[in-house]
Amino acid sequence: MAADVLEKIDPREIGQNLRIAREQRGLRQADAARIIDVARTTLTAIEQGKRRVKIDELTKLAHAYGRSVGDFARPRPPAREFRVQFRGPSQSIQAKQGQILQSKSEFQELCRDYLELEGIAGAPLIRRYPPVYMINGIAVDRAAEGVATQERNRLGLGDGPLPILRVILEQDVGFRIFYMPFADSGFSEMYYYDEELGACLAINQNHPEERRRWSLAHGYAHFLVHRFQPVVYFEEAYQREQFADYFANYFLMPTSGLTRRFNNLLQSKDKPTIGDLCVLANYYGVSLSALVRRLEDLNFAPKGTWERLRDRGFRVRQAQAELGLPPIPEQGHLLPLRYQYLAVEAFEEGKISEGMLAKFLRVDRLEARRVTYSLSKHTSDVTQAEMLDFDLEELIEV
16 A cells, blocks of 8 residues: 555544554554554554554554554544443453453454445345333333333234344344354453444353343343443442343243243143253243243242252253253354345455455455355345345354
């Protein structure tokens, strides 16, 4: 890239992009400053757009960040302030600041890439958002059940289980959802919203599917009620988390459907067995602990039932295997299917290079070709308002 081209780029924009790339790489400002042999204050000025980066400095920084110089030159959605809401153990906050910042920066980059792909394809994400629910003055459990019921009715979900919750939130609501391998397993999800990007969720890919589904419902609750309030939540700071936890309970296990299903179990016996509860948890796609605690709240099980099971050393996975229960259907890919379709279509139409395709898909070029081959037969109408009627089970492993 010639120096005169660099002069035409807004220094604030290129500075923000450099900062995001550095944070994704897990480097401190002092580390980056040494790479280009300047003071840390100079590196700070570059990232703030107060000092224009030189072409040789940009080349060195791009190489250190695992990027090409062109990544910082092409027009992209602007890097806005990205204040995320996330949840995790408070003891990890200070100790894992670097890892948190790295995950946050990657989350921001994924959201920007999604928006950029939509611009390239001319296919904006369809948003079917409800107005923010107002719950002031309502008991938190009643408010949560009311909102969960209204959302199920709005989306036409009835009172049964939600086996493909990620797809529902992506396609029927208009969320941008990424399953990211957070370095700290204690963190469950990150949530972000602004008018341009819309609703965005990052879910911990390292968690089992039951917990990922719970995190999806939990993050959805914050969108419905606390849409414009990005706040960090810790396990110990529980008061504002109560609504989201109650909502996840009611949204994933509606009272009417769960009551009917539980009563069916009692038609041939006085009380359910532990095996019955494992089957019921698998039916709703939740953990056994979540189901048992929900039954306790409904007075269908004595208080403390789950704690007694846990203290006895009950092995949930072993019991599930012995019962022959099928695994809960997973949608654990880093990228939404629609995102992948947009990238493949842009490549096949010559709008992006193979290198850019690999970057968007977060894979090497060989894997990008495999993904293109696998998805290309399904990409005829991805720019239309409605998604293709494709076989999810076939594609979900891509």
